[in-house]
Amino acid sequence: MNEDVAVSATLNPALLTLDDLNAMDADDFVAALDGIFEHASWVAQAAAAGRPFATVTALHEGLMAAVRARPADDQIAFVSGHPDLAGKAARAGDMAAASVSEQAGLGFDRLSDEEFERFERLNAAYRARFGFPFVVCVRRLTRDAVLDSFERRLGNDRETELAAALTEIGYITRLRLVEKVDGPGMPKVAGRLSTHVLDTHQGCPAEHVRVELFEVGRSGRARLTEVFTNADGRPHGVLLGGGPLRAGTYELVFHIGDHFRAHGLALPEQPFLDVVPIRFGISDPEGHYHVPLVATPWSYSTYRGS
Amino acid sequence: MNEDVAVSATLNPALLTLDDLNAMDADDFVAALDGIFEHASWVAQAAAAGRPFATVTALHEGLMAAVRARPADDQIAFVSGHPDLAGKAARAGDMAAASVSEQAGLGFDRLSDEEFERFERLNAAYRARFGFPFVVCVRRLTRDAVLDSFERRLGNDRETELAAALTEIGYITRLRLVEKVDGPGMPKVAGRLSTHVLDTHQGCPAEHVRVELFEVGRSGRARLTEVFTNADGRPHGVLLGGGPLRAGTYELVFHIGDHFRAHGLALPEQPFLDVVPIRFGISDPEGHYHVPLVATPWSYSTYRGS
Amino acid sequence: MNEDVAVSATLNPALLTLDDLNAMDADDFVAALDGIFEHASWVAQAAAAGRPFATVTALHEGLMAAVRARPADDQIAFVSGHPDLAGKAARAGDMAAASVSEQAGLGFDRLSDEEFERFERLNAAYRARFGFPFVVCVRRLTRDAVLDSFERRLGNDRETELAAALTEIGYITRLRLVEKVDGPGMPKVAGRLSTHVLDTHQGCPAEHVRVELFEVGRSGRARLTEVFTNADGRPHGVLLGGGPLRAGTYELVFHIGDHFRAHGLALPEQPFLDVVPIRFGISDPEGHYHVPLVATPWSYSTYRGS
């Protein structure tokens, strides 16, 4: 789900450099960026004239500028060329290779019958209302957040939704671009979630504390990872990172009772605090979220830290 | 579930007073206390000689002392006369009226097949091991806590379990007694759970906050109550009280996001804090638990207060 | 300093009742309220016509309305009749008895030479600028707050200051009135400061904790009171109350290290937390300020509670 999108050139010898892209002729440029904008090589073609780009971010901005420069009708045609979220078009195999992998990461193959019907209705309603498909960068949202966003955006007017679709295509193509191109000024596409457990009963970091991370949705929850804290009270390894965080609701679950018991504290049969859940929302996929737990057997606090 | 056990004489004209019990002759005393100790009128008979009792607590202690004064074999016979938790003995209708109502409050009619089989096996194993039924004051434990206590107590030796059974009968009879008798020095049988919501973003109590209280078990959760806070940030009405709290795991769920939104704070689409769960354990059924929430949209803390 | 301004009729047989004031003839009404408005019996005279008053608050509002109804020149003359804060006028003994006692509570007899000169200059500058004396209800401000308010108000225009003077006279006369009259709907003139100490290392209120309260000023600090917490972690007796709180800066000092040592915690030679100061400001003299300390030997928090 959170694949590393910043594969460096040394790991992937096929990765293009910004220098290469700036230097090659326009046709090669367009061919090299094939797949970033599906069935829309004109975008790269129009952007080629903006070279040289000083940064990869500027390259992406140049590509999106080519889209934004077009009249609304052309933009609508452009958006219409983007694959439908989960309709027959996906199954017909006429999508560019990249779209297929993005949709596999969605979890839409785990929808209940009820959710699938709801999704299909929303999808059809959206297309009927606006005349182009619902476009969203699914890697930046949890599934629940995608469905919520569907409902919310259905209520917008056409102009707003066209702009929203372009913004989302901006996010999608930015993620594809960083997987393909390396160079100075890479766009920031990765967020990070970290935690820290402090035992204020003893006045030191809490080691060996089991911490689970769940994605929380309306119809259930899914465990994403489980970590243990080191001597500094921080997890070995990363909680979430390496790519965009999916906006949505999460829950960190700290097994703090085990920690206090392990330290020989005589706690009641039913300790006041045993398993401590912290539910929080991520709204910025490229943001840094630090969600610590400062605890004694009788109290705790948390805050959005840094 | 938490029926008011302290019905005063003015509400129940049939309620006995301690003065009456001290004054009446022994046979009347025994008859008056019928039902407190099932099928064991000898207890009241033995205790009658200890009159007059200065307090209702002393009366109860006198009754239990009569039991504790007996040799172990008599105590075992006494315990054996206590109704089985959920076996045929219950269905045969040979239990004293009070036992039936206690078991109805257990929720054992909501056990899954798997849990019921587990329960039956534990019950049989206990009786086989110790020669007397598993006795527990079910009003002082959540269902999960009862099952846990079964497993834990199965590992004790016979002497420990006989003492445990007497202790539990002490709790059961104490609850029955306070429903029947009024007088000075009532035993403390009621616990209390309270909360308080403070908005430290604005520096004042949080009004109109929806707070739900759940009992949390291994196989699911049950909502016990829902309250809204008043202008002082405290719930209208009581969260839990009026009788013993059931030892076990609970969760308070504070809909704090709605509060901040209602106050016009511009929060992200996915607010950092929206629904805040606080999971805690109650170990003392007669204790006072104050579990406040001190929150901003970006942080919160809680502690066992007073 | 914080004398009890709500002396009830039962403690002071000379206290007037609202009923009496409503019933007596106008001349008696004016005589009865002598001293509330210094050298300005016309105020009571004008207000007498507004009787009967339903509440003591309404009575006070009626008196102030009589003042506010006058043209600006008359108001200026009225303000000019109010005693100067600490000038010769005070020493000449021509103030009404009430003013003398208010100024004695100020602590202006404890000013350093430098402060006194600064005060005199401000006083003279104010009078020169506005043509009437600086009027402030000194019982609602700490000395530092009075001096700060002097500086701040010197910068206002005449219209603003005239209004400010009347507002202050409103506060002064309201305090005098509640000492003289009893009846329904008493104006709220008393604030309250409370605290609560919770030990989250042990999960219970902290008993026998020594807590000192200081008034903090630019040139030093003065200890106002010292209390010890009871079994519920709250002070025996009141921290501040019984009258208006003086707006200004304060510091609560909690001797929490002694508490932890008394409980046998093995703390380092230099404990991380020993004496914990909490500095806070009071801005609302009639407000309720609850400033708790929630502490372990390694952490603490505080908040404006309720």
Next chain:
Amino acid sequence: MNEDVAVSATLNPALLTLDDLNAMDADDFVAALDGIFEHASWVAQAAAAGRPFATVTALHEGLMAAVRARPADDQIAFVSGHPDLAGKAARAGDMAAASVSEQAGLGFDRLSDEEFERFERLNAAYRARFGFPFVVCVRRLTRDAVLDSFERRLGNDRETELAAALTEIGYITRLRLVEKVDGPGMPKVAGRLSTHVLDTHQGCPAEHVRVELFEVGRSGRARLTEVFTNADGRPHGVLLGGGPLRAGTYELVFHIGDHFRAHGLALPEQPFLDVVPIRFGISDPEGHYHVPLVATPWSYSTYRGS
């Protein structure tokens, strides 16, 4: 006061390396370490035989082992050779150069007459009682902590104090050694004090917050440093570090009111929180102390973090 004791070889070409010390002949070894142990070249002489030392820590341990191997009388003579804390011996210039600089850092030239007399009496009483001078590594204690330690140690028996003196000489010589020698396995002689300011009203680090650090003593306080936080809420530069922290009492003072006002929050004339002091004790000179402030205008918390 907190001079950098870990001057690397590149900055000080005269710095010896452990390799050099291991390789040179014994006489050169003793000469090279001259000044580490004042007037006691026999220590280095005895330790030379323990070469080669794998780490600088092992070198120091080897030197101290040479001292600890001696009989008590020799140890007493050794301790007696250590300069008196502030007596004539200091002024007579017969101390090794290093001792002079350590005492200059003490601030004993800032003692009031009363304190100086107390100090002189303690010093004389100590020598009279034990027959050797009071030895303490003054760089690891605040002046108040030195005086307290004087009083406390006066109550010990001779054996305990001899051991204490050797331990202190261990600390003193260890600090001298790291200034002179570089190599693998340097002893840990430096502690660190850090802070972090989080604004939980806005949910982000607090930038540009002025933070002062004071040393707090019985007879007054001295400001050690003033810093401003960066965009991550942490001070530019270090609060305390580069050498041992002095055990004692400190106070961080956060000008958080200015921060909230700068962000346009409408706070009362007297804000509830304006200047927030956090008083804490450092007991471990080589420890890491992280003392954050997590604050809104209405609440704050702190804890010993990491």
